[in-house]
Amino acid sequence: MTLSIETYRQDFLEGMVALYNAETVDEPHIAPLDPQRFVELIERKPAFDPGGLFVAVEQGRVVGWTHACVTPGTEPWSDAVKPVPRIVMLLYARDQLKIGHALVSQATAWLRQHKQGLCLAMSPLMGYPFYRGLWLGGEPMGVATMPHIQLAFATSGYRSTCESLLMAAELREPVAMPRAEVPLELVESPANMAHAPMRDSWLGFEPFMARAYVRDEEAGYVGWVLLPQVAERLGAPCVSIWGLSVQEKHRRQGIGAALVGLALQRGYALGARFASVTTQLWNAPAQATYARLGYRPYRLLLGRTLQQGR
Secondary structure (H helix, E strand, C coil), X not given: CCEEEXXXXXXXXXXXXXXXXXXXXXXXXXXXXXXXXXXXXXHXXXXXXXXXXXXXXXXXXXXXXXXXXXXECCCCCCCCCCEXXXXXXXXXXXXXXXXXXXXXXXXXXXXXXXXXXXXXXXXXXXXXXXXXXXXXXCCCCEECCCHHHHHHHHCCCCEEEEEEEEXXXXXXXXXXXXXXXXXCEEEEEECCCXXXXXXXXXXXXXXXXXXXXXXXXXXXXXXXXXECCCHHHHCCCEEEEEEEEECHHHCCCCHHHHHHHHHHHHHHXXXXXXXXXXXXXXXXXXXXXXHHCCCEEEEEEEEEXXXXXX
16 A cells, blocks of 8 residues: 655545544544634734645545644743744554654655754644643643654654643533632733734634732732633533633732632633643642642643654
């Protein structure tokens, strides 16, 4: 049987989404795809370049695909102009390791043509230009329960350099609002993101923010978004925390818990019955805050990097 690696065309979409759905069916927090959803939430984003999306085809059937891109970082602290080479998606059948390796090799070769330096793979280091709101209820990262994905990257020279924890909670009833130890004023609004790459990464969703003020001084914020697509597997929408920060001088006063509680209340009122958040594995204080509100460890996530040009 002859395997070919083709550059993305829309006539591959049916096979691509069928493989995606088959390979993620055991991951309830990963929303399924269909061709229309792929076009609306991924292909139409300004940073999309079909030249970096490679499809493995065998006897006319899609047997794997990977998505590489060179885009600026999407987080507020990222450079909004400087491009970052990365692989943001990899999917293939677990018994086809050669296909996974071939896809990673092709994507890496394409990235080397565009940029030298550090190349990311399923990593949160510079944010998430695509698949935000779909993968693991929030961001596309290398879930440890899909070891063949990790193996394809590892055997291609990508080292594990970032460990994160996906935490999840079931919202069986309205969340009781935790009380902070200091008087708070909470101001809510749609997330007006000045950082253009982050704003573009959320196209198709409606992210919100709530800011906490102590005596007219901003003490922290929480960012959250409702994820309706995951309801197709979970049975109800999920509310996902995409950002949480408390100024150092205001920490250990219950402000973080109050902000998260507010986000959960708002999500529940909009129909969410599940919640998700990703934290760095070493961030015990954040994990304790989420655990206080019913979150439990759900999946270990691994981000990888390759030092190019060697």
